[in-house]
Amino acid sequence: MYSYSDFDEAFVRSRVAQFTNQVERRLDGSLTEEEFRPLRLMNGLYLQLHAYMLRVAIPYGTISPRQMRQLAYIADTWDKGYGHFTTRQNIQFNWPKLPDVPAILSALADVEMHAIQTSGNCVRNVTADHFAGAAADEIADPRPYAELLRQWSTDHPEFQFLPRKFKIAITGSPNDRAVTKAHDIGLRMVRNAAGEPGFEVIVGGGLGRTPMVGMIVRDFLPEADLLPYVEAVLSVYNTLGRRDNKYKARIKITLHETGRDEITRMIEAEFARLRPLFGGNDQKLLADIREAFAPPAFRNAPIDAYDAFYKADPVFRSWADTNLTQHRNDQYAIVTVSIKAHGATPGDATSDQMRLLADLAERYGHNDLRISHEQNVILPHVHKSDLPALHAALVQAGLGTANVGLLSDIIACPGMDYCALATARSIPVAQELATHFEALKLEHEIGPLKIKISGCINACGHHHVGHIGILGLDRAGVENYQITLGGDGTEDAVIGEKTGPGFAYTEIVPAIERILRAYLDLRLEPSETFLQAFKRVGMEPFKAALYEAEGEKDAA
Amino acid sequence: MSRRFTPKIVTANRLREGDVVYLTADDQWSPFHHEAELIEDEAHAQMRLLHANAQKLTIVGAYLADARPGARGPEPTHFREEFRTRGPSNYNHGKQADLAS
Numbered sequence: 001m002y003s004y005s006d007f008d009e010a011f012v013r014s015r016v017a018q019f020t021n022q023v024e025r026r027l028d029g030s031l032t033e034e035e036f037r038p039l040r041l042m043n044g045l046y047l048q049l050h051a052y053m054l055r056v057a058i059p060y061g062t063i064s065p066r067q068m069r070q071l072a073y074i075a076d077t078w079d080k081g082y083g084h085f086t087t088r089q090n091i092q093f094n095w096p097k098l099p100d101v102p103a104i105l106s107a108l109a110d111v112e113m114h115a116i117q118t119s120g121n122c123v124r125n126v127t128a129d130h131f132a133g134a135a136a137d138e139i140a141d142p143r144p145y146a147e148l149l150r151q152w153s154t155d156h157p158e159f160q161f162l163p164r165k166f167k168i169a170i171t172g173s174p175n176d177r178a179v180t181k182a183h184d185i186g187l188r189m190v191r192n193a194a195g196e197p198g199f200e201v202i203v204g205g206g207l208g209r210t211p212m213v214g215m216i217v218r219d220f221l222p223e224a225d226l227l228p229y230v231e232a233v234l235s236v237y238n239t240l241g242r243r244d245n246k247y248k249a250r251i252k253i254t255l256h257e258t259g260r261d262e263i264t265r266m267i268e269a270e271f272a273r274l275r276p277l278f279g280g281n282d283q284k285l286l287a288d289i290r291e292a293f294a295p296p297a298f299r300n301a302p303i304d305a306y307d308a309f310y311k312a313d314p315v316f317r318s319w320a321d322t323n324l325t326q327h328r329n330d331q332y333a334i335v336t337v338s339i340k341a342h343g344a345t346p347g348d349a350t351s352d353q354m355r356l357l358a359d360l361a362e363r364y365g366h367n368d369l370r371i372s373h374e375q376n377v378i379l380p381h382v383h384k385s386d387l388p389a390l391h392a393a394l395v396q397a398g399l400g401t402a403n404v405g406l407l408s409d410i411i412a413c414p415g416m417d418y419c420a421l422a423t424a425r426s427i428p429v430a431q432e433l434a435t436h437f438e439a440l441k442l443e444h445e446i447g448p449l450k451i452k453i454s455g456c457i458n459a460c461g462h463h464h465v466g467h468i469g470i471l472g473l474d475r476a477g478v479e480n481y482q483i484t485l486g487g488d489g490t491e492d493a494v495i496g497e498k499t500g501p502g503f504a505y506t507e508i509v510p511a512i513e514r515i516l517r518a519y520l521d522l523r524l525e526p527s528e529t530f531l532q533a534f535k536r537v538g539m540e541p542f543k544a545a546l547y548e549a550e551g552e553k554d555a556a
Numbered sequence: 557m558s559r560r561f562t563p564k565i566v567t568a569n570r571l572r573e574g575d576v577v578y579l580t581a582d583d584q585w586s587p588f589h590h591e592a593e594l595i596e597d598e599a600h601a602q603m604r605l606l607h608a609n610a611q612k613l614t615i616v617g618a619y620l621a622d623a624r625p626g627a628r629g630p631e632p633t634h635f636r637e638e639f640r641t642r643g644p645s646n647y648n649h650g651k652q653a654d655l656a657s
Contacts, residue, residue, distance in 0.1 A: 027613075033612065047574060047617060049636075049639065050640065050643055050649075051569075051575065416636060418644055425639075428646065479635060
């Protein structure tokens, strides 16, 4: 993976020193809260419901065992022994104390990590396919481009005060696992007629209060044009984007107010101006970065032991069927470690689990770890002969849950258990859904299903693109949960449709059960997934299941 | 006639620790909601909020929250404020753990 250059190192250290001084000045009264707030936000430090929260970037979701151990050390030393992995491939510490934050940032800098640009109206952590460099369907590893974008966007003087935050996602595969269509800029690698790799450029996607699927502004962008083109998009947005109304400030609104044709024309004009100014240094830099992402030295060894174990052990087989993904090397597998045991908090990992994952990545995984936007941890390169031993070690630590892609593999934002913006809780809803359906033993029968829960309209839990989305709201001083169906976060992105009136906290789990029982009744065969069934039959049967039962109850 | 004033308390977070605190009648910051001063008068509420906001080295983000009288003292009326008196629901962390007696 990429290692900091002397420049990166000096930059991050100087920012730690600056913030250390700023915290001192806040604590001695030289800075007021109004003066300090933007400074702390620039370093990822929020004040939440019960405590401060520090958001640390995990660039494009790639993390080394050494870095993972340092996160565990931070969790033990300055927090409560755990961390929360988020839908933006960040980790959040929920209980830091203000005077300790400089020491935490310094400990992060020791392992080439930071919290810069994890808040504020700037280019945020660039996210990527968590299977990058390993997936069988990949055209090229997207991470060198993501790293190039990270270096370009970090402290970019023109883009520190954008109209609003700006999120870029990138995938090297035609099958989109990075939700690129719900980002300010989505980059999806494709090949042109000549077979050359490049990017489909999608602009103006986003969830939040105005959910929109992004629009394609360039069908094929040659990879050498990436940086000047992205700079052109940012530059047009920086000029046109509205600063008068926070709710209309994202590029998705700019795009809709300006029109796709006009904004595309403006981007292309700006690109034509910028392109000659990029003299090729970006390409030299990209070539250097690419070396850092060279594939590991894959082992060539028999996999008979794996095949035999798969046949013999049903628990292992169940886990292998749900948690493994095809690797581009046939002898290898991509392992998704579920950190969502039934009833656990989605995205939370204890310091012990982090240390174990670091150990396992060293022993079996070519020193590579990933964090997915779906809040799991990935070992992208595991030789199949090592899978039985890996699985046994995971099971011992409570990390062997075979539920990836199933009902209990839920995305949930922190909600009103932590977040100051939340309007309702999400974590306990996720916990109850997981334990309820585990008790019914229905999860495997229901099959592939993405439930995503947000505790407010800002949609950090991606509820709009959940097959079943749940949005927690405050309705007249009571928690109320609105359901959407049919959302899809892949390359065929769709924003889910609202079912109708919401449900109270105690009614939401039974409501989801009614939807899923209706699905089990109406599916043509077990292989027809919930999403396929919804696309075939539409909303009505689910609405009937959701609300007619209620009507009968009222009438009785 | 103007609408009846809903009683309030002043709440904030401690600057250093971030903990939720409540302003008491004798100008202390208490971790307990029931020890807060229940303010029944709008003008007095504004005065107390000004007083709180002046304590820049102790607290941040002071605001007025609705409350009602209870057996032990003021009680929150909204679920958000109720959660703030306890901590998160997924772990025994925050006040529910720190102040358990």
